[in-house]
Amino acid sequence: MSTLFAVVETSGNVGETIVFWVCAFVAVAGALGMVLSHRAVHSALFIAATMMALAVLYVALSAPFLGMAQVVVYTGAVMMLFLFVLMIVGVDSSDSLVETIKGQRLAAIVLGLAFAALLVAAVGSATYQVQGLDAANTVDGGNVQGLAHLIFGRYVLAFEVTSALLITAALGAMVLAHRERHTPRPSQREQSEARVRSGYPQNLPGPGVYARHNAVGTPALLPDGTPTDLSVPEPLRGVSAVVGVDHEDTARVIALAAGRAVGPADEETES
Amino acid sequence: MTSLLAVAQGDLSIFGKDPFWLVLLKTLVLFVALILLTLFTTWFERRVVARMGQRSGPNRAGPLGLLQPLADGIKLALKEGITPASADKVVYLLAPMIAAAAAMLVFAVIPVGPVVSIFGTETPLQLTDFSVSTLYILAIASIGIYGIVLAGWSSGSTYSLLGGLRSSAQMISYEIAMGLSFVAVFLWAGSMSTSQIVAAQASTWWYGILLAPSFIIYLISMVGETNRAPFDLPEAEGELVAGFHTEYSGLRWAMFFLAEYVNMINVAAVSTTLFLGGWRMPPPISTIWPGANEGWWPVLWFVLKIYAIIFVFVWLRGTLPRLRYDQFMKFGWRVLIPLSIAWILVIATLKGIQNEYQTDLRTSLLWASGILLVIAALAFVVDVRRVAETVEEPPEFDAYAGGYPVPPLPGQEFTVTRRAKATVTATAVPVESATPIDEEEQS
Incomplete structure (x- = not known):
């Protein structure tokens, strides 16, 4: 300063x-x-x-x-x-205050003092x-040239050692993050072929399409009124999380849609 | 006149001598010009894209619809600025300001024209310049990324966060290719100052021709850097609603919009300066009409060159579909960056030879860039054909790999092993029914 x-x-x-x-x-x-x-x-x-x-x-x-x-x-x-x-x-993650490395504080103090x-x-x-900036700059004919001369001349060994350290660190990170694939990654073509062969090439119905509720667990209703599990996300499918379908309610909707007269069903919809 | 000579020779001593009022005036003019150019560019883009799609585009407000951007701007200013409840308020408000401010800063070092006389003061048409002004452009671009990343993070929305992550990964990757494409220009011009690079191109060919691979790499990476189609993955509406600015509205959204268009103008101006001779008119015209590179005419050439590049932007948007994210990143890291490094090696070698033997190596440079481009094109063709021809066969399953009975890996099927085949032929049973799979199917 x-x-x-x-x-x-x-x-x-x-x-x-x-x-x-x-x-x-x-x-x-x-x-x-x-x-x-x-x-x-x-x-x-x-x-x-x-x-x-x-x-x-x-x-x-x-x-x-x-x-x-x-x-x-x-x-x-x-x-x-x-x-x-x-x-x-x-x-929203907050810092963990648990010190996992032994002697962390001591090392921190020593390194800080050093x-x-x-x-x-x-x-x-x-x-x-x-020496003065002008004097230093005139030696090699410019600020950038002077820096280049020092880095690639006098300090070239330190520079190369540092770069070797950085490359080692980068390689280490890559090795640690590497995950072996057992099967070849499916290509876009294979994925699309598999999708067509699956018998359901179109988008899956979203939650609440034609259904009476839009919760994720509520199965969607197909246009004919039958419920379909396809709208429920995979992890919830087949688990008790799937909300049952009120078939009487569905029948009323179908009747309404068909234009048939529907009697008052207030006591049913109370629930 | 001495200062005119100074600019022609690329001398930096003429900068930093403007009186205070002139600096203020230049800053103000640049700011206003960038805002107006943004308005004009939105109109230009919509008209050109419309023409490409056999439509007419905005044509109601004002002559040729030129006032449409103004109407849109007023609409944006009158809209409500919504702050989500889950947003990190300070950062949420800061992000659009960072994005817009960083976008505005780049033009400070772009040379717009030669030395002119403004109210009796001789001054270059450039706010300032110093020995490393091209690095300044890269530095400001890297600050601009903060605006987008912070907007994505602070909105408290998943779409925004994913858009912010995507765009930061994208811009960092493509900034590397962008920086590498500058290196060839630095080496050949012997300078990192924008006005000196323009001056260096006056005595030789445009670097866009001389260093064609660098120019092509820059053209590609600048589209990635500005998040424009076909690299507009951070705001892919089919996947991320609007990416990092999903939660923004009103004037704050307008600031992101402004930043995007000013950035477009910026990268176009940088490519003009570095690769297309800057504000200078090239020889055939400048030899017939020497006045073309004096006075205020160069500003017109500069703007025309910028709009030629922006037309390319619009053309790409009107022509190409959006890339898939992994393809895009693969292209950046596996094609653009290695290609840039190989090209820098070639350039450095040629420059070393030229410095050593004092020869003009422009033709060998053209040969080198031609060869590199042909190799790149061939590699592309070979790659496409290989991908098309490869029928992905799963590796054959060996039930006794390594001498022990092993189960099949995912994707592999039981097949008849050599030993099973031997047993089968010995007992004269049809081969098909001897496989375990068929047995399972029959049962």
Whole structure:
């Protein structure tokens, strides 16, 4: 942060100062919101806001490539995947507070301290051994070229090791999520052929088509008044969940439809 | 005049020097122009699709029905904005704003014309530009996805959620192909800034011809990216009612509508800038009429090019049925992305040779892209024929696979094994009746 302040103070640019304070506020508020919000999706949104504020700060600090890469990679790809998983997990699921890994807290504290030490060292070296952006950019003739030179030159081993790690992680995820199929997947053609051969190629009747009630368990009535199980979803079919059909009621409907006079049946429909 | 030369050479130093009022004016004009173009595009789409379907389309309100979008807009503004009880209120209201705002932001880096004089100030017809403005376009596009995903999630409806999931998966997948199709342009132009890419195309051919595979990949992925037919799976009405915006109505729905059409204009503008020479008129006309690339004329060429691309959008919608979801994803991941990577390899090699030996490799580039396209077409034909010819036979059942008696797997049937056959022929019983299945049927 001290470097940011330094930049803001030395440049003396009013616009830059405004950008810094707005983005700093958004970034810190987003970070706090991410920790404090109860729903996982809100946390993800807050951290996305933080990342975008950081990206704007990068751009304001004359590092547009870094800023854009931040938005494309972190906000666009990583956070979107997080959001994707959270959405699949469910809208109303709450966080489980049971710690499943032994020594989780201790490891978290140690790693947190280590990360803080790393950050202090990095910021310190950036503060006290300043080369200056212009000097760094002129070495390779541009910001992007300089980054490319460092990543694919001096740090190429670290870059490749990181990419190997990422690929391993991706492969691991694929292996874990892989499910063996015992039979070949039926093609669209086979499915349609099977459907025609099943003797009932058309859509199944929906619940309540011609029926007196529209509950899922109520069997639909065919145009001639006979009930059909086809409208009941497979898991409910044959189970006691299927509501019985009131045949007298059905008969009245058929009679009404046929235009025949039907006597008052109020005592029957009371139930 | 120096600034005119600067734009011709693709120098970025002319940007960021506009007075404050001019920046405001450009922003305002872009905003208003995008709204008006959206209105015009809805009319254009309905008229063209109607003509393709032997109808006349909207032709009552105003001349040629041009005021129809205005009437529709007023109707939308007067409708009730419904918020479902199960919705996550804040996110539900935020989502359309994110979608519309992200759509509006892209045009900030699109070069619309050369340097002109506005009220005595020489300025390029582009809000701003910087060294990585094409990445900015990709970044803004990825933020735009948030609007759709959050709308799907926050509505508290299954259809919306499924639509949101689908569209996020779709847009992420096709954004990869889109980004990869940019890489060839970056390599060949030697820059990621939009104005420099336009300037680079002035001295050579349009990248749409020179880098034809990239252009084709971009054309396909931009349709997927904007959720338009035949890739409009997130709002497949037969399956998902209206997808992510099922629960939206009134002005909030109008914002999604606006975002979709502005995004259409955006991707058309990006493809114009990156592949069709931007605002420049190509040589045969620009050599006869040198004034074609000066002053305000290029704005007209730019808009015409955009509408040529939008016509393709409408044409696709009027012609093609919607793809099945798994086919669509398979196409993105197994065809577009590997093809892009192979093409980038070719491009990088050629560019390396060109840099090393200072030769002009435009013809070899055309050969390479031609060969790649022929290979892709052949692969497609072979794939289609293979699928058509393959009669899916279940693997033959071996009752003693591995030396032990095993039951059939699902889909397999009992058949006569070698040993059973031997017994059968020894006892001279008809083969058919010896199979277990026939025995079952007889009983």
